[in-house]
Amino acid sequence: MIHIESAKLALRDQLVTARGRLGVAEIAARAQATTALLLASPEVRQAATVAAYVSVGREPGTGLLLDALADAGKRVLLPVLLGDNDLDWSTYEGSAALAGARRGLLEPTGELLGVDAIAGADVVLVPGLAVDRTGLRLGRGGGSYDRALARVPLGTFTCVILNESEVLDQVPAAPHDRPVAAAVTEQHLHRF
Numbered sequence: 001m002i003h004i005e006s007a008k009l010a011l012r013d014q015l016v017t018a019r020g021r022l023g024v025a026e027i028a029a030r031a032q033a034t035t036a037l038l039l040a041s042p043e044v045r046q047a048a049t050v051a052a053y054v055s056v057g058r059e060p061g062t063g064l065l066l067d068a069l070a071d072a073g074k075r076v077l078l079p080v081l082l083g084d085n086d087l088d089w090s091t092y093e094g095s096a097a098l099a100g101a102r103r104g105l106l107e108p109t110g111e112l113l114g115v116d117a118i119a120g121a122d123v124v125l126v127p128g129l130a131v132d133r134t135g136l137r138l139g140r141g142g143g144s145y146d147r148a149l150a151r152v153p154l155g156t157f158t159c160v161i162l163n164e165s166e167v168l169d170q171v172p173a174a175p176h177d178r179p180v181a182a183a184v185t186e187q188h189l190h191r192f
Contacts, residue, residue, distance in 0.1 A: 004173070005174075008141065008171075011171065012138065015166060019057075020058055022058055022163075027060070030185075031063070031064050035064045038065060039069075044123055046122070047122035047157075048074065049076075049077065050074050050077070050121060050122065051076075051079075051089065052065065052077070053079055053125065053127055054106040060161045060163060060186075063095065065125075076091065076092035077091060077121055080107045081101065085144050086148075087115060087118070087148045088113070088115055089114070090107070090108035091108065091111075091113070097110060118148050121156065122157070123157045124148075125159050125160075126148075126149070126158065127139070128145075128160040128161075129162075130171050131166070131167055131171065131180065131183045131190075131192075132171045132173075133169060135180050135183075136173045136179050137178070143176070145178070150178060157181055158181045159181065159182040159189075160183045160184075161185075163185055163186065164185040164188065
């Protein structure tokens with residue numbers, strides 16, 4: 001297990017460094033592309049409720065996506081990080097209803113719906129640093145999304161938003177790591 005954790009740490013450092021080299025204009029262009037791919041997917045088109053997140057820093061952008069989902073009449077759930085690193089959920093009410101939170105996150109300020117609210121989403125969009133060809137996702141290391149994904153019913157469309165270079169042949173994984181069904185990048189919607 002120590003070997004897996006050190007391999008994850010090394011890969012995280014490499015991926016975060018690569019993201020740091022991306023310019024704001026490139027991140028914005030990629031966000032437009034991932035938004036278009038997701039909105040065109042049958043899973044998102046048919047969804048009534050989409051769990052998503054607010055991107056921060058050099059993460060693939062989600063601001064355009066959140067507004068597009070809301071404009072399409074989707075109920076959008078966003079996470080609120082709890083003290084134990086678990087995720088509660090609240091409804092997205094526009095960017096003006098987001099506030100700064102711990103770890104540099106932006107979170108919704110509305111009513112909390114409980115940690116199990118994610119189970120009612122038709123589509124779950126999650127952050128990550130990489131994914132492999134079997135759907136194993138490498139996150140930031142806090143375990144928040146592995147816990148949240150454990151509450152998502154089997155068969156729900158789960159998708160990580162990444163850069164194309166972050167879709168890898170293999171990522172180090174531990175038994176608690178939860179796979180996703182797909183990854184969307186600026187180039188493709190990969191299904192696993």
